[in-house]
Amino acid sequence: MFGTQITEFYESRDSIAHIWGYRTPYAGEGQWPVRVDERALADADHWVQSACVFCSNGCGLDIGVSDGRMVAVRGRAHDRANRGRLGPKGLHGWEANMSPDRLTRPLIRTSSGLRETTWQEAMALLVERSQQVCGNGSALGMAFYVGGQLFLEEYYTLAVIALAGLGTPHLDSSVRLSTAAGAAALMESFGAEGQPGCYDDIDTTDAILHVGHNVAEQQTVLWARILDRRHGPRPPRLVVIDPRTTPTAREADVHLMPRPGTNVAVLNGLLHLIIQAGRVDHAFIDAHTTGFDRLKEVVARWPPSRTEEVSGVPEGKLRAAAEILGTAPTLVSTVLLGVYQAPQATAAAVQVNNLHLIRGLIGREGCGILQMSGQPAGANAHETGCAGTLPGFRNWANPAHVRELARLWKVDPIRIAAFGPPTPVVDILRYIEEGSIRMLWVIGTNPAVSLPDLTRVRRLLDQPGLFLVVEDAFMTETARHADLILPTALWGEKTGTFTSADRTVHISYTAVGPPGEARPDLDILLEYARRMDFRNRDGEPLIGWSDPEGAFEAWKACSAGRPCDYTGLSYARLGGGPGIRWPCTADFPAGKARLYTEGTFPTTAGDCESYGHDLLTGAAVTPAEYGLEDPGGRAFLKAADYVPPLEQPDDEYPLWLTTGRVVYHWLTRTKTARVKELNAAAPEAFVELSEQDAARYHVTDDQWVEVRSRRGRALARARVTHILPGLVFMPFHYGGGDPALGSRAANELTLYEWDPVCKEPWLKYGAVRIGRVREVRGIARLLRAVGRGLTLGSLAVWAARLLAKGGGRAHPELSAAPPDARAAAR
Numbered sequence: 001m002f003g004t005q006i007t008e009f010y011e012s013r014d015s016i017a018h019i020w021g022y023r024t025p026y027a028g029e030g031q032w033p034v035r036v037d038e039r040a041l042a043d044a045d046h047w048v049q050s051a052c053v054f055c056s057n058g059c060g061l062d063i064g065v066s067d068g069r070m071v072a073v074r075g076r077a078h079d080r081a082n083r084g085r086l087g088p089k090g091l092h093g094w095e096a097n098m099s100p101d102r103l104t105r106p107l108i109r110t111s112s113g114l115r116e117t118t119w120q121e122a123m124a125l126l127v128e129r130s131q132q133v134c135g136n137g138s139a140l141g142m143a144f145y146v147g148g149q150l151f152l153e154e155y156y157t158l159a160v161i162a163l164a165g166l167g168t169p170h171l172d173s174s175v176r177l178s179t180a181a182g183a184a185a186l187m188e189s190f191g192a193e194g195q196p197g198c199y200d201d202i203d204t205t206d207a208i209l210h211v212g213h214n215v216a217e218q219q220t221v222l223w224a225r226i227l228d229r230r231h232g233p234r235p236p237r238l239v240v241i242d243p244r245t246t247p248t249a250r251e252a253d254v255h256l257m258p259r260p261g262t263n264v265a266v267l268n269g270l271l272h273l274i275i276q277a278g279r280v281d282h283a284f285i286d287a288h289t290t291g292f293d294r295l296k297e298v299v300a301r302w303p304p305s306r307t308e309e310v311s312g313v314p315e316g317k318l319r320a321a322a323e324i325l326g327t328a329p330t331l332v333s334t335v336l337l338g339v340y341q342a343p344q345a346t347a348a349a350v351q352v353n354n355l356h357l358i359r360g361l362i363g364r365e366g367c368g369i370l371q372m373s374g375q376p377a378g379a380n381a382h383e384t385g386c387a388g389t390l391p392g393f394r395n396w397a398n399p400a401h402v403r404e405l406a407r408l409w410k411v412d413p414i415r416i417a418a419f420g421p422p423t424p425v426v427d428i429l430r431y432i433e434e435g436s437i438r439m440l441w442v443i444g445t446n447p448a449v450s451l452p453d454l455t456r457v458r459r460l461l462d463q464p465g466l467f468l469v470v471e472d473a474f475m476t477e478t479a480r481h482a483d484l485i486l487p488t489a490l491w492g493e494k495t496g497t498f499t500s501a502d503r504t505v506h507i508s509y510t511a512v513g514p515p516g517e518a519r520p521d522l523d524i525l526l527e528y529a530r531r532m533d534f535r536n537r538d539g540e541p542l543i544g545w546s547d548p549e550g551a552f553e554a555w556k557a558c559s560a561g562r563p564c565d566y567t568g569l570s571y572a573r574l575g576g577g578p579g580i581r582w583p584c585t586a587d588f589p590a591g592k593a594r595l596y597t598e599g600t601f602p603t604t605a606g607d608c609e610s611y612g613h614d615l616l617t618g619a620a621v622t623p624a625e626y627g628l629e630d631p632g633g634r635a636f637l638k639a640a641d642y643v644p645p646l647e648q649p650d651d652e653y654p655l656w657l658t659t660g661r662v663v664y665h666w667l668t669r670t671k672t673a674r675v676k677e678l679n680a681a682a683p684e685a686f687v688e689l690s691e692q693d694a695a696r697y698h699v700t701d702d703q704w705v706e707v708r709s710r711r712g713r714a715l716a717r718a719r720v721t722h723i724l725p726g727l728v729f730m731p732f733h734y735g736g737g738d739p740a741l742g743s744r745a746a747n748e749l750t751l752y753e754w755d756p757v758c759k760e761p762w763l764k765y766g767a768v769r770i771g772r773v774r775e776v777r778g779i780a781r782l783l784r785a786v787g788r789g790l791t792l793g794s795l796a797v798w799a800a801r802l803l804a805k806g807g808g809r810a811h812p813e814l815s816a817a818p819p820d821a822r823a824a825a826r
């Protein structure tokens with residue numbers, strides 16, 4: 001399947017400093033040279049097939065095992081995602097499995113705190129509390145919130161338990177925080193989820209557009225592929241839209257730096273220039289889309305001068321970007337959190353789809369759209385119905401789709417919780433606050449750090465009357481609030497499959513056993529279903545499988561005939577191979593590289609995963625409305641005008657806040673903070689600000705600063721960079737610190753607002769102010785002195801000392817803080 005290649009082995013001891021490794025230039029599909037990256041702590045007895053479980057790139061790797069312990073990883077040379085390469089998280093992250101603080105026994109909360117217990121007692125309590133909550137015949141008191149790193153088999157089992165076993169629609173995933181907008185954009189434009197293109201498109205494309213996607217740090221191996229194209233013959237042009245000068249942006253031919261919250265304005269400005277110049281494929285538009293006239297009318301309101309006024313992107317740069325995007329014969333576009341976690345997320349992501357549709361750049365080699373999935377198994381959460389739609393990309397508002405599931409599961413359609421859209425986590429929190437949800441089961445995710453407005457989240461997790469179950473491998477910030485903790489196996493300690501952002505399915509086999517009494521999530525879910533005695537209408541167990549392969553076969557039946565059709569896949573076919581893309585069917589036994597090759601989209605009323613929404617208000621299109629204008633297989637060109645966010649910088653909070661990732665950590669650092677090299681490279685949160693703002697607020701590099709918003713406050717050291725003046729950046733990975741004294745968590749600051757279509761929170765947007773910590777601490781001490789009732793004379797002496805010193809002493813906690821991240825990273 002691949003061309004003749006040179007295979008080189010790369011001993012990746014310096015993978016922390018050189019995160020993309022050396023260059024292997026190339027051009028042409030299938031021509032990316034092999035480079036096998038390996039990291040070993042000891043010689044392996046044998047190797048076990050797997051794939052990296054950190055990001056959605058899905059790099060194939062083998063786990064080296066010696067004496068029942070993981071001792072090494074190496075990239076799989078012929079895997080289609082990475083051709084042997086691994087990034088720093090792939091090479092080092094597995095060491096978290098050996099962390100001495102793994103949870104090994106279930107824990108139950110008592111009046112004196114958490115105590116260890118047996119699985120027998122833990123499962124009995126879980127079932128007892130579930131039955132209490134569902135005692136009135138309704139399961140609406142129960143909710144599930146699951147991470148983006150489970151295996152497909154676990155997600156599907158959970159979906160059947162929640163939707164048909166219990167009958168609750170309160171099932172959501174942390175992918176709601178990362179890529180819900182991408183999924184929604186695919187549904188709004190093409191009728192259903194599924195990436196139109198694949199990573200192979202990088203190999204031949206003439207141009208690449210990254211919108212809000214710092215691929216160099218988020219998906220280091222995909223970036224290595226792009227860099228290798230850029231260093232080879234016929235390099236693709238590169239356009240990057242990002243308010244920060246990231247490593248991705250530094251490589252760009254054209255870098256647009258819009259003000260936060262203005263993505264729709266910039267993308268409308270680009271579409272306007274491309275349409276105005278006549279650089280559109282009218283034949284494709286006429287034959288395969290609907291809505292072009294409306295789109296043309298809306299984007300015409302965005303001439304370069306107005307776009308510059310609103311977004312701050314200079315007219316000349318906008319024109320330079322439009323020139324590349326309007327003339328490239330082929331184009332790959334990728335979109336991620338800079339769009340998805342910002343205001344108007346779905347509307348902006350849809351405009352990237354529109355760019356490809358009006359130019360006819362879809363369904364053929366070199367023309368991929370990657371509305372990126374961030375988490376490694378995020379795609380599976382969507383496919384199986386754990387993240388906002390029904391299993392198999394079925395439409396909850398289509399009774400025929402619900403009946404299909406009912407037939408498959410042998411239950412009455414009324415039993416399936418499809419009386420409304422699956423509940424997004426922002427509404428799950430609201431129902432907890434109102435007291436209608438009384439049991440929350442959190443699996444493999446850490447909302448006490450990752451959700452916005454953490455003060456509120458902590459309060460709700462501790463809310464009297466809520467029974468909180470946490471299933472995790474570590475004592476996370478969320479687990480500390482739990483009533484019941486179930487210890488789980490990690491990747492490498494269980495078998496299952498997961499699907500990367502370009503639809504490639506990988507299998508990951510058990511390499512070693514979990515520590516202590518920790519168990520795979522699938523085992524826990526299966527035992528729960530057994531104890532709850534869920535049955536179908538024939539009186540048989542609702543969950544008819546007892547192991548991962550059985551769950552996979554059940555899922556295949558569920559996916560049959562849907563866009564994500566897995567029926568041609570099997571454990572046997574995935575074993576030993578390079579990963580296989582769905583749809584994989586009798587017609588496409590090797591999987592299909594690209595969707596929509598015939599220009600036909602799953603938009604008919606009977607097919608579509610969603611009837612769509614108004615992009616500005618989020619109002620859902622009704623089945624009747626959709627039926628009146630059934631597009632019959634055409635894609636939608638949906639227009640959206642720019643709407644300014646309500647919270648804007650003002651005198652009190654004069655700066656924009658944005659949040660994001662650093663390359664060495666993943667999500668809330670539950671695993672990466674436990675890996676010595678990764679943590680040493682980035683041990684602490686930081687606040688990035690421009691030279692202009694540093695001068696304005698008298699902040700110097702490395703100085704501790706406080707960032708404060710209307711929601712809360714966080715402390716971190718300053719990092720002065722070339723970021724857009726008026727904007728500050730904090731990585732979102734870090735929890736820790738005492739919220740009362742100074743948390744490191746960026747989400748103390750973020751807004752409890754979300755996109756009206758996909759319900760993804762605005763984690764990358766808010767207004768803040770900054771202050772030097774020494775000054776802040778001095779004032780705080782002064783206020784405490786007032787609280788202690790000191791005399792006015794004493795206060796005068798105190799204030800004089802404070803002024804003479806230029807502030808109070810740094811807080812002891814800060815003095816003891818670990819060294820700066822960059823020193824180690826360098």
Ligand code: SF4
Nearest residue numbers: 052054055059087090
């Ligand atoms: S690019 Fe992603 S999947 Fe590949 S090794 Fe890095 S973290 Fe893992």
